[in-house]
Each structure stands twice: as structure tokens, then as C-alpha cells.
Amino acid sequence: MKRHLISAADLTRDDAVLILDTAEEMARVADRPIKKLPTLRGRTVVNLFFEDSTRTRISFEAAAKRLSADVINFSAKGSSVSKGESLKDTALTLEAMGADAVVIRHHASGAPYRLANSGWIDGAVVNAGDGTHEHPTQALLDAFTMRRRLVGRDAGLGKDLSGRRITVVGDVLHSRVARSNVHLLNTLGAEVTLVAPPTLVPVGVETWPCEVSYDLDAVLPKSDAVMMLRVQRERMNAAFFPTEREYSRRYGLDGDRMARMPEHAIVMHPGPMNRGMEITAEVADSDRCTAVEQVANGVSTRMAVLYLLLGGSEPAVTTPRTEESN
Amino acid sequence: MSKILIRGAKVLGGEPQDVLIDGETISEVGTGLSAEGAQVIEADGKILLPGLVDLHTHLREPGREDSETVLTGTRAAASGGYTAVFAMANTFPVADTAGVVEQVWRLGKEHGYCDVQPIGAVTVGLEGKQLAELGAMHDSAAGVTVFSDDGKCVDDAVIMRRALEYVKAFGGVVAQHAQEPRLTEGAQMNEGIVSAELGLGGWPAVAEESVIARDVLLAEHVGSRVHICHLSTAGSVEIVRWAKSRGIDVTAEVTPHHLLLTDELVRSYNPVYKVNPPLRTERDVLALREALVDGTIDIVATDHAPHPHEDKDCEWAAAAMGMVGLETALSVVQQTMVETGLLDWAGVAERMSFKPARIGGLAGHGRPVAPGEPANLTLLDSAYRGVVDPAGFASRSRNTPYEGRELPGRVTHTFLRGRATVIDGNLT
Numbered sequence: 001m002k003r004h005l006i007s008a009a010d011l012t013r014d015d016a017v018l019i020l021d022t023a024e025e026m027a028r029v030a031d032r033p034i035k036k037l038p039t040l041r042g043r044t045v046v047n048l049f050f051e052d053s054t055r056t057r058i059s060f061e062a063a064a065k066r067l068s069a070d071v072i073n074f075s076a077k078g079s080s081v082s083k084g085e086s087l088k089d090t091a092l093t094l095e096a097m098g099a100d101a102v103v104i105r106h107h108a109s110g111a112p113y114r115l116a117n118s119g120w121i122d123g124a125v126v127n128a129g130d131g132t133h134e135h136p137t138q139a140l141l142d143a144f145t146m147r148r149r150l151v152g153r154d155a156g157l158g159k160d161l162s163g164r165r166i167t168v169v170g171d172v173l174h175s176r177v178a179r180s181n182v183h184l185l186n187t188l189g190a191e192v193t194l195v196a197p198p199t200l201v202p203v204g205v206e207t208w209p210c211e212v213s214y215d216l217d218a219v220l221p222k223s224d225a226v227m228m229l230r231v232q233r234e235r236m237n238a239a240f241f242p243t244e245r246e247y248s249r250r251y252g253l254d255g256d257r258m259a260r261m262p263e264h265a266i267v268m269h270p271g272p273m274n275r276g277m278e279i280t281a282e283v284a285d286s287d288r289c290t291a292v293e294q295v296a297n298g299v300s301t302r303m304a305v306l307y308l309l310l311g312g313s314e315p316a317v318t319t320p321r322t323e324e325s326n
Numbered sequence: 327m328s329k330i331l332i333r334g335a336k337v338l339g340g341e342p343q344d345v346l347i348d349g350e351t352i353s354e355v356g357t358g359l360s361a362e363g364a365q366v367i368e369a370d371g372k373i374l375l376p377g378l379v380d381l382h383t384h385l386r387e388p389g390r391e392d393s394e395t396v397l398t399g400t401r402a403a404a405s406g407g408y409t410a411v412f413a414m415a416n417t418f419p420v421a422d423t424a425g426v427v428e429q430v431w432r433l434g435k436e437h438g439y440c441d442v443q444p445i446g447a448v449t450v451g452l453e454g455k456q457l458a459e460l461g462a463m464h465d466s467a468a469g470v471t472v473f474s475d476d477g478k479c480v481d482d483a484v485i486m487r488r489a490l491e492y493v494k495a496f497g498g499v500v501a502q503h504a505q506e507p508r509l510t511e512g513a514q515m516n517e518g519i520v521s522a523e524l525g526l527g528g529w530p531a532v533a534e535e536s537v538i539a540r541d542v543l544l545a546e547h548v549g550s551r552v553h554i555c556h557l558s559t560a561g562s563v564e565i566v567r568w569a570k571s572r573g574i575d576v577t578a579e580v581t582p583h584h585l586l587l588t589d590e591l592v593r594s595y596n597p598v599y600k601v602n603p604p605l606r607t608e609r610d611v612l613a614l615r616e617a618l619v620d621g622t623i624d625i626v627a628t629d630h631a632p633h634p635h636e637d638k639d640c641e642w643a644a645a646a647m648g649m650v651g652l653e654t655a656l657s658v659v660q661q662t663m664v665e666t667g668l669l670d671w672a673g674v675a676e677r678m679s680f681k682p683a684r685i686g687g688l689a690g691h692g693r694p695v696a697p698g699e700p701a702n703l704t705l706l707d708s709a710y711r712g713v714v715d716p717a718g719f720a721s722r723s724r725n726t727p728y729e730g731r732e733l734p735g736r737v738t739h740t741f742l743r744g745r746a747t748v749i750d751g752n753l754t
Contacts, residue, residue: 087641108643109514109525110595117594118639131643133525179525203530204522 004116004125005305008136008183013160016187020144021157022304039311040069046099050076050106056128060103063302091120099123101310109133124309132174138270139180141301143188145294146225149266162189167219169195169251170229170278173202177270182210193219199240216251220260227268228253228278244277254280266290331361335369337695339671342371347701350743354697369705373671376679377409377702379691381579382555382627389418394632394722400439402721404747406652407704407737409440410691415447416477422447422458424466431468439747443688446470448489448500452478464496471687474501476555479537481507490550501553502541509533516589516604529604531559538562542569542576553685554578556629558603560613567622577685579627580614582658583649587727597638597645598727619668625682628655632723650721657733705739720753
């Protein structure tokens with residue numbers, strides 16, 4: 001693996017499968033009475049959040065703490081950043097404090113790339129979501145969830161998502177989750193279809209390794225997993241769609257639509273959900289919806305990422321991983 | 327007055343000739359001219375061009391002296407072979423009154439590195455709402471004839487129409503920064519394959535093209551002349567070509583960077599490539615070169631846009647838009663247009679000196695290299711190859727997209743009315 005995790009496109013198939021397999025090991029730790037490993041003792045992980053995201057931040061925080069790392073949460077609000085400090089000076093400050101890894105969430109696309117490539121810091125950089133660019137750990141936890149559900153917890157070890165048909169529905173244009181998922185799912189051998197109103201599909205999408213459809217109903221019966229993206233109501237004001245109700249009618253997932261999906265197919269959502277907008281309560285609360293599972297899987301997956309970036313070759317778990325899990 | 331003999335220079339790239347400067351003017355052009363009483367410069371087959379004229383420079387003074395001043399900007403201009411620059415109006419305060427344009431004009435005169443011809447704002451504060459006192463700026467000592475809200479588009483069709491009409495009274499021209507504002511809200515780079523991947527707000531070509539289409543039609547309707555700043559797309563080329571074929575009085579410029587660089591460079595998220603209009607695609611670059619050859623695009627203008635280091639040493643979205651260009655323009659044109667066989671040196675002289683001076687109505691510049699003409703001259707060592715090192719720039723700013731890139735050609739001498747501003751590559 002590379003030294004940083006900036007884009008899902010940076011991961012090879014073997015990198016990605018290694019992360020998912022490692023995440024399964026980490027998940028076993030979560031089932032123990034003491035959910036902690038000594039692996040990153042003495043290492044410092046900084047959560048550098050320029051954008052509010054309690055969910056992602058606490059997920060990374062839990063992941064780092066379960067690996068015994070020291071965690072520093074640096075929130076832009078109320079800090080020197082809100083007084084106009086530059087990303088560079090913030091980075092130099094963290095470097096001076098000895099950060100081994102910086103987990104960054106930033107409203108500007110490319111900010112993690114700049115942080116990793118500008119010589120401002122030496123530590124590993126993990127992209128926790130940048131603007132409308134990427135959110136690679138979200139894609140990894142999504143892939144982890146899909147592999148568990150569609151291939152199997154044990155049967156999935158060492159496997160990718162070859163031949164699985166994944167549908168991503170919603171505001172693709174503004175979605176870092178969609179971009180990372182398209183890259184990663186393609187790397188893992190899945191067939192991806194994006195579904196959105198044409199206004200919410202980026203110009204230039206034709207080079208992406210996926211299909212694009214404007215017709216949700218046509219795609220549902222051919223989907224093994226349907227990922228619903230959060231759609232901000234404010235998009236309506238910029239004329240991306242006429243009304244909330246029309247969006248919901250054409251691109252929302254309700255019970256009737258869910259019934260058109262194959263028996264085994266799952267419904268996913270990165271959260272936070274807009275119930276009544278892109279997903280109805282009936283679907284969100286059904287057994288087929290993995291939204292809550294995804295949160296739990298997020299911690300395991302982020303543990304795997306931090307471990308692989310910082311831990312080196314030592315086994316993460318006391319029982320070494322066996323050959324068949326590779 | 328002193329005499330200078332430039333010996334064996336390829337005038338506009340032709341056969342080697344001697345050029346004798348006497349005082350402020352060229353007194354003789356020929357072979358075997360006498361060096362008596364003259365300081366001799368051995369040109370050894372270097373290219374002699376008329377002093378370059380830049381129709382689009384940001385000198386930043388008054389207001390942003392941390393990025394450039396009239397002094398540092400004109401030194402950069404002289405280094406790049408320019409003897410005259412048109413200074414854009416988006417200063418602080420905006421050059422929208424006779425007072426501000428006269429200040430800039432006077433500073434240029436005092437420093438003496440190249441002539442500074444201020445451009446006046448079209449509207450008060452570049453706000454696009456109320457016409458600035460265009461007549462007062464024209465009548466001022468600065469004698470403004472080119473008006474532009476560059477940096478912002480004159481978006482309101484009625485304001486644009488009125489401006490086009492109004493400046494006819496004194497032979498002025500409006501230079502439009504074509505950028506439909508609603509289509510470019512939050513825009514960060516060219517909209518296309520790369521922006522889709524990088525998740526950066528897209529700047530569609532149509533935002534430029536639709537404004538150019540409107541403005542050439544307005545110019546036709548009111549019988550005015552319009553100039554298009556930094557044309558950047560293949561579609562814009564087609565519209566201007568159509569307008570010219572229809573007899574519409576339109577001229578257009580292209581920047582050196584749009585002749586060379588593409589949006590693929592943005593993949594580095596390095597804000598040194600952030601510029602307005604944005605870097606486009608390879609297809610656009612090739613269309614712009616072709617248009618510069620066939621005359622659809624009249625001139626090369628630098629859009630020299632200095633910014634302090636901190637405004638580029640940051641994340642992409644927070645960075646300022648613009649690139650410095652005065653000191654690399656001729657090299658980029660040599661690489662993209664001359665060494666590709668698209669233009670000869672006479673063609674370069676036409677597009678970087680003669681024509682920009684004509685469009686801007688600037689007397690004494692863009693003149694032939696001939697006896698009796700003002701001695702505004704640039705001597706270029708076209709055989710030179712060097713890697714761009716911004717540490718050596720005369721500009722106060724270093725925001726060049728060419729750092730570390732090898733470019734051909736080096737200006738060794740620049741003469742402003744017979745006085746050397748650059749000798750052997752060094753500013754005087």
C-alpha cells in the first residue's frame with residue numbers, strides 16, 4: 001500500500017482485499033469483552049476536521065483508540081483555523097507536535113492531496129472526505145459491508161466483488177462517496193450503475209468505469225446492492241430538480257420499489273439519511289437496509305486502514321492471519 | 327545623442343542586417359553599416375523584433391503592491407522583451423477615474439522600463455452597473471482608449487451595449503472578459519473529464535462562448551469595435567471566425583498559457599495552474615494555435631497576473647486565480663508557434679507587437695524596424711535553451727506554471743526609444 005490514503009483509485013485490487021480482510025480481523029476484536037489492541041501504542045493520530053462531521057470523526061476516533069493510539073481531535077471551528085490560519089500553518093503545527101497520521105476532512109476538493117504532497121508534514125495522510133472529490137474509507141466500509149452480505153463473512157476472505165451489480169442512486173455530482181465507490185467497486189470487479197436525474201450527473205462522467213441510467217425502476221431488478229446517497233434539499237433551490245416530492249417520486253426508494261429488487265439484494269446508505277426524501281422510513285428500518293451495520297463496519301475498516309498505514313508488517317491481532325485468508 | 331549599432335541581427339527572422347540606433351530612433355538598416363561613434367552590439371544571428379506590446383497586464387498598483395508594482399511589473403516586462411504594456415483596471419482602488427489612470431500612467435513614465443498605458447474600467451468599481459467616466463479617462467493625461475472590467479464580465483447586455491456605443495465618440499474599444507457569471511458560480515476549473523474526477527466545480531466552455539456570441543452580435547448591431555480578452559475554447563474560436571467572416575469588427579487575444587497547458591495539469595491540485603479562464607483541453611489548445619495562425623485570434627496577450635506566494639501555497643479552492651507571464655511569453659510562443667512551424671518571426675512580430683499596438687491605439691509602438699521609426703526593439707537569442715527558475719524573475723511574484731520546465735529563447739536586449747532597458751539579459 002502507499003503511504004497515504006487519498007483516493008480509492010490509489011488502491012490496487014490486492015491492497016483493497018488486504019484492507020477488507022484486515023478489517024474482518026479487526027471486527028473480531030469488537031466482539032471481545034476488551035475491544036482494544038496494543039498495535040499503535042505511542043503513536044499519535046490527529047483528526048483534522050475543517051468541516052463538521054461528527055459521525056466520521058468519532059468513527060476514526062474509535063478506530064484509533066481501539067488500536068491504542070493517542071488521538072488528538074482538531075476541529076476548525078473555534079480554533080486558529082477559523083481565525084484565518086492557512087492549511088499550511090495548521091499542518092506545520094501538527095507536524096511540530098509529532099503527528100504520525102493526519103486524518104483530514106476538508107470542504108475543498110484536493111486539500112488532503114495537497115497536505116500529502118506539499119512537504120508540509122511527514123506523517124501519513126488519510127482522506128476522510130474532501131469537498132466533492134473522494135471519501136475512500138467510506139467506499140472501503142461500503143465494500144466491506146457488501147462483501148459480508150453478498151459473499152459471506154468467512155467465505156468472503158481473500159475475495160473481491162467480481163460480478164456483483166451495484167447501483168448508486170442520487171446526487172452523484174456533489175458526492176465524494178459516489179466517486180470513491182465507483183473507483184473501488186470497479187477495482188474489486190463489481191459492475192456499477194449510477195442513477196440520478198441528469199442534472200446531478202457530472203459532465204465528463206462518460207470516462208468513468210460505470211454505467212449511467214436515469215431510470216431507477218429499470219435498474220432495481222438487476223441490482224445486488226442499492227446505495228442511496230443523501231440528497232440535500234437545498235439543491236432544489238439551484239434548480240437541480242423541481243421539488244422535493246418530485247425527486248422522491250422519481251429517485252426515492254420506498255417499499256414498492258424495494259420489492260422489485262432481488263431477494264438477496266441489500267439497501268445501503270452512507271448516512272445521515274433524509275427520511276422521506278431519498279429513502280422512506282419503511283425501507284430505512286427494514287432488515288435489508290445496512291445503514292447501521294455500515295457504521296459499525298466503518299470502525300473496523302478504519303482500524304484496518306490506520307493499522308496498515310502505520311503498523312507495518314506486524315500482525316494486528318494476536319492470532320496471526322493464516323494463509324487461506326490471503 | 328548616443329549611437330548603438332546592432333550588428334548581424336536577423337530582423338524579424340530574415341537575413342542578418344545591421345541596425346543603427348541614433349538617439350531615440352532607428353537611423354539606418356542595412357549591411358556593413360559603419361560602427362563609427364557607436365556602441366556595438368554583436369547580434370550574431372539573434373532575432374531582432376519590434377519591442378513587444380502586451381495588451382493585457384496586471385500591474386497591481388495601486389492596492390496590491392505585495393504582488394507587483396508598476397516598477398517591478400515594468401521591469402518584468404522589459405526582461406520579457408516588452409516596450410509597452412496595457413495595465414488592467416482591477417486595482418484597489420479600481421482604475422475607474424481619471425485620477426487613478428493618471429497615477430498609473432505617471433508611475434510608468436517615472437520608472438522608464440517600458441511604457442505603461444492604463445486601461446480604464448468600463449463600470450464603476452467593476453460592478454457592472456453604472457458606466458465609469460470613460461470620457462474623462464480618455465481626456466486625461468493617460469489618454470485611455472481601451473476599457474475593460476477584466477476579472478469580471480460586463481454581464482448586463484444593456485450596459486455592454488451602451489459601453490460599446492459610447493466609446494465610439496473617441497475611438498475607444500471595450501475589451502470583454504467573457505464569463506457568464508451564473509454558469510460559473512463556484513467554478514474552479516474547466517468543466518469536463520478532469521473536473522468530474524477531481525470533484526472541482528466546473529467552468530463550462532459555454533460560459534465563455536455565450537458571452538462572446540452575444541457581444542459580437544451587439545457590436546454588429548451598434549456598429550462598434552469589440553475586443554475579446556483571453557479567448558480559451560475551440561467554440562469561442564468558431565464564433566469569432568464566424569463574426570469576422572460576417573464583417574463584424576472584433577479582435578481577440580490568446581494567452582501563452584492557453585497555447586501550451588491543459589487541464590490535465592490540475593490533477594496535481596497545485597494552484598499554480600489555477601487561472602481565469604481555466605486551462606482547457608488539448609483540443610482547445612490546438613484550435614487556439616490554429617486560430618492564431620489564420621488570424622481569427624489577432625494577438626498574444628499575457629494576462630500577467632501576479633499573486634503573493636501565500637495566495638498559491640494553499641488548497642486549490644482557497645487559491646487566487648492567475649499566472650505571471652511577461653517573462654516567459656516569448657519563450658512559450660517560440661515553443662508552441664515557431665518551433666512547431668506554425669508561425670515565422672514576422673508572424674510573431676505581427677501578433678505580439680504590431681497588432682496589439684494597433685488594437686490599443688498606441689502610437690510609437692508596434693512599428694516596423696526601419697529608418698525613422700522609434701527604436702523600440704527586442705533582441706532574442708532563439709537558440710538558447712533553459713529551465714525556468716522563478717527565483718530569477720524581475721516580477722515581485724513567482725506564480726509561474728513553468729517552473730522547472732525547459733523553454734527555448736532568451737531576450738538578451740530590450741531598447742525603449744533607443745535606451746537599453748535590458749543588456750545581455752540583465753536589466754539596466
